[in-house]
Amino acid sequence: MTQDMTLLWGSGSPPCWRVLIALEEKNLQGYNSVLLSFEKGEHKSQQIALEEKNLQGYNSVLLSFEKGEHKSQQVLDINPRGQLPSFKHGDRILNESYGVCSYLESQFKNQGNKLIPECGAEQARMYQRMYEGQTLAQKMADVIYYNWKVPEGERHDSAVKRNREALIAELKIWEEYLKKGPGPYLAGKDFTLADVTVYPSIAYLFRFGLCEKRHPKVAEYYNSLKSRPSIKATWPPTWLESPQGQDLLKDI
Amino acid sequence: MTQDMTLLWGSGSPPCWRVLIALEEKNLQGYNSVLLSFEKGEHKSQQIALEEKNLQGYNSVLLSFEKGEHKSQQVLDINPRGQLPSFKHGDRILNESYGVCSYLESQFKNQGNKLIPECGAEQARMYQRMYEGQTLAQKMADVIYYNWKVPEGERHDSAVKRNREALIAELKIWEEYLKKGPGPYLAGKDFTLADVTVYPSIAYLFRFGLCEKRHPKVAEYYNSLKSRPSIKATWPPTWLESPQGQDLLKDI
Structure with a gap:
């Protein structure tokens, strides 16, 4: 079952960047819901388009550190520390970049590039x-x-x-x-x-x-x-x- | 093949303790080479005794932080940072406690307790x-x-x-x-x-x-x-x- 996946992130932050790289390596494509119309269901249509290509997408939400958006309610709802990245997969919440990367590799072992070597x-x-x-x-x-x-x-x-x-x-x-x-x-x-x-x-x-x-x-x-x-x-x-x-x- | 395993550690340090717990959970038993006679080959005999019980042992070397033994040549040889824990498995060197624990779980997946849940x-x-x-x-x-x-x-x-x-x-x-x-x-x-x-x-x-x-x-x-x-x-x-x-x- 494909579960909704959302990443809240900020530009330039190494912890956020780690997660973005891991997602790409596992063939998980970000779609930017900010640029799409939620009302028109465009984020859903992009998600479906990805799924048709047998790819799973994630909702990519770019927030501004300068505007203090990492302390916004949207973040605090899933991350009591008010930090980015904040990541949600279905009802699973992970906000530690090393944790998200390890989790993605484990959950999508056979998708995209293998990130833990056999040797x-x-x-x-x-x-x-x-x-x-x-x-x-x-x-x-x-x-x-x-x-x-x-x-x-x-x-x-x-x-x-x-x-x-x-x-x-x-x-x-x-x-x-x-x-x-x-x-x-x-x-x-x-x-x-x-x-x-x-x-x-x-x-x-x-x-x-x-x-x-x-x-x-x-x-x-x-x-x-x-x-x-x-x-x-x-x-x-x-x-x-x-x-x-x-x-x-x-x-x- | 059973490879020689050595842990250099200090008492009370949380990073060292993590590794000691992980080793125990994976049924890897420490034998204290300091108390055994190297000349008489006692550390080998204890290793063999463990292997006969189908257990792998590790050479447990307790060092003293107070005496500055974490900065001794024995440690520096495998850890340029001069820190404990320092860990060696065959010619593989790992000195980061989180790294050793993850490595042990991966290498001894089917031995002892499983430390990463399926769910x-x-x-x-x-x-x-x-x-x-x-x-x-x-x-x-x-x-x-x-x-x-x-x-x-x-x-x-x-x-x-x-x-x-x-x-x-x-x-x-x-x-x-x-x-x-x-x-x-x-x-x-x-x-x-x-x-x-x-x-x-x-x-x-x-x-x-x-x-x-x-x-x-x-x-x-x-x-x-x-x-x-x-x-x-x-x-x-x-x-x-x-x-x-x-x-x-x-x-x-």
Whole structure:
């Protein structure tokens, strides 16, 4: 039975992007209900059109962080934390990006691309990189969101410096991993959940000015996956609108 | 083929404890090579004895955080971050606790207890709670480790207050989840990876003085699982030695 699927997401957020990539990889196509007329039942007709092609669609609802829409009732109804992504499949609710990706792979095992490799060695590397990716994301957030997270009276140059050094050390670990391989993907020869979950953080680093020359293997990985259909199709729309990012990380 | 398995761990650390529970649930028994004579090959004989019973054993190496053994060469050899747990299965290395637990469930699917439920609804709840558990662990760490993580000159009462309020709000969410059910486990009727990963954090909260009366459902969950064989067998040895915990969280 096909169950209604809805993703509430925001542009540019790595956690949201992870879910968008996983959905694409599993051949689940988003239809944008905001652009369709609910009254005319257009979202239903698009859903039926996808089903006729033997594809399952999901209702893709793009919300604006700037307008605070992630704190709107629509989100709070399924996510008490008021965060994006928020995801619903039938009456099942999942709002943790790693959780949604793992759930989709499990529920749609035989649809689209397999995201957990059969090979035990590759699987071990996948799980290791996937969760190390959370450390990378955390260290990135500590630098990028510092002023947003830490109230003015509590800010210290020493903390900023320490956070930047921690991110530099973390990136060295990833540079080394990608150098040692086996590539071309994070776990080896297959594109896996490790790439689904970590790629958005890596792209985010470059969006914030990370220097490609100083991190050549990370940059190579970043660039090589830009044209992958699932990634190209889900590139953050706000980044497409304003291709110029920020330079906060240019000296990292 | 049975491959050598080694876990380097420290007592009381929730990430280490997760892995110990997962190993027990999958019927993988630890033998303590420190107490056995390597010269006499006793660790091998214990391994063989386990194999004869059709059980696979793992080499359990308990290290001391106090003595800084998590930064020893033995750890650094397989974990550049110098952290515990560090885990090796044959030549596969996994040091992220969530990664080890997922890997073990995948590699030993038909051994011991099944930790990912078949039921889709329960599976969705499992993935959701499992990753929300990381937020709980983070908010707990922000309170418990504040003085250890933040250098003296950067500490602020306002930050301590905010962290404590965030932990209180987080615990309310969990209290609500456990009230609404379906229980008795986090994802429903089965003990799953959600319990494997979240239980050690919950036990840690009570070890640091969380008030059972103020968090009755969380306390009920905590107490009900104390006697589960995998949890009882892996209860932190340092906690058994000194049953009296701390009271840092008594007003939370």
